[in-house]
Amino acid sequence: MRQLVEVKVKSKSVKDITNGYPLLSKEAIETSLEKIQEGSILRLIDSNGRYIATAYYGLQNKGIGWVLTRKEQEKMDTKFFVKKFSEAIAKREHFYAAEDTTAFRVFNGEGDGIGGLTIDFFNGFYMASWYSEGIYSFREDIYQALNEVVEVRGLYEKLRFNTNGQYVEQNDYVSGEKGEFPLIVLENGMKYAVDLNDGAMTGIFLDQRNVRKALRDRYSEGKTVLNTFSYTGAFSVAAVLGGSIKTTSVDLAKRSLPKTIEQFAVNGIDYEAQDIKVMNVFDYFRYADRHDLKFDVVVLDPPSFARTKKMTFSTAKDYPKLIKDTLKITNDDGIIIASTNNASFNMKKFKTFIDKGFSEANKRYKIIEEYQLPEDFTVPQHYPEFNYLKVVFIKVMS
Structure with a gap:
């Protein structure tokens, strides 16, 4: 009870x-x-x-x-969750109808009325992410409601909360068809390989969809592109498909190499014509500076916090230095795509980090585009602090 x-x-x-x-x-x-x-x-x-x-x-x-x-008589039962899911899915009908995109967020926590729960769609499969033991206790009613509202080809879940002092971040098959991974999804016509049963990540961050499209459509043709903290190389794929003459993907995680090769392969891209480096991004900056390597476009999408044997990195503290280091290897008139998902500061504050980095490097700049969460990542009205994603396209002035 x-x-x-x-x-x-x-x-x-x-x-x-x-x-x-x-x-x-x-x-x-x-x-x-x-x-x-x-x-x-x-x-x-x-x-x-x-x-x-x-x-x-x-x-x-x-x-x-x-x-x-805020309705006193409303009960937290299957009927309640059916109503919430029906409202959320109605808002996303055009995503379901799209032929060139088969991966998007179906339910975005507090933005859709149930904080602590997100549900993503991957080509017929659904993946629920649970952020507390409290919301996970409603699991039975929530899954029943989801199955009443949509046809679920297969269901997976990820637990992202503490239990008995241990951080739980498992993932698991729940019901329906078992996926054959990698599963290929479409995003604005680009192919991406995802795995819903392989640790905390899936292979793609869906909140960057509009940013990848902008990179492909407006900033890649004839350009050299450096993708830092590259994860599985999703930005690199977008750049090559947009006409980049060469991409370089840099990430410290060893698995980034096979994962990036896989993303190139599903798009018919010859990965051997691209550079993939498994190394600390800051070491790569020093390497590139020493070898006088410069890029036309640099993508910066670091984790909010990272620790290695040599150093710690926090976006709230170290972003100006990251910008400064990036400027050493960015061509004049080049583009820096600066991104963060750190929810502890807003876009205005983020821009002060960018300004500080340019000022310290004695460089001028112009902001040409800005992005926050895409429309499927609904946020509560009147509370912009829940819109955690901040992306700024910056032109380095010569």
């Missing part, structure tokens, strides 16, 4: 929740949370005992739970 707990909200937080803020923080709550179980339903009330909203309790890095409804 699921626990139902009445929880008093501090007066300063009542207005935020009433106005639609979806995240529940520890600081917003007056009631002791010591004995509350993950997945408990929280009936949120104000200091006078008046109902505000219904939430669930689920610990994740962002907070202690998410608001699910």
Whole structure:
């Protein structure tokens, strides 16, 4: 039996929740949370005992739970989830209808009304990612609801939360057809190989779809392109298909080499005509600078935080230096595609990092395009802080 707990909200937080803020923080709550179980339903009330909203309790890095409804009589059952999924899928009908794109986000957590859960579509297969034990406790109702709303060819899941002090990041087949991997998906006509049963990642970050299209359509023809923190080389594929004369993909992970070769191969690209380097990006910058290598386009999409034996990197602290290092190996009139998915700062702050890097290198620049999350990555209205992706196309002025 699921626990139902009445929880008093501090007066300063009542207005935020009433106005639609979806995240529940520890600081917003007056009631002791010591004995509350993950997945408990929280009936949120104000200091006078008046109902505000219904939430669930689920610990994740962002907070202690998410608001699910502001209708007092609404129950958290299969019917509730059917309604949420139906609304989300209706918004994405044109993605389902598209012939040149077969991978996109179907349900984007708090943006679609259930924080802590995302669901992605990969050519008939669905992959659910769970970010807390609390939301995972609703798994049965959620999967039943999903199967009622869409035809699920096969279902996979990824668990991305702490349990008993251990970080769980497993992935697993759930039901339906078992996929034969790599599964080939289309994105704006480009082919990408994905694996839904191979660790935390799938082989492609769907939130960069519009950025890859821009790189292919407007910035690659006749250019040399350096793709740093390249993962499986998705940006490199876009560059080659856009007419790049040569791409260089650099990533520290050993598996980036076979994965990048695979992405080139499914697009009929001769990988031997491209450079793929398994090495620390910062070591590569030094190598390129020493050998006087310069590029027309450089893609910067680092992890928010990374640690190696030699160094640590944090986008919040080190992005200006990353820009400065990049400028040494970027041609005048070249393009830097600077990206981050760090949710701890906004686009305005991100631009100050870019400005600092250029200023320290004594270089001028012009921002020519900006991107945030694509439309299938719905974010809560009026709360731009949930729009974590920030991408800026920068022209280096000669």
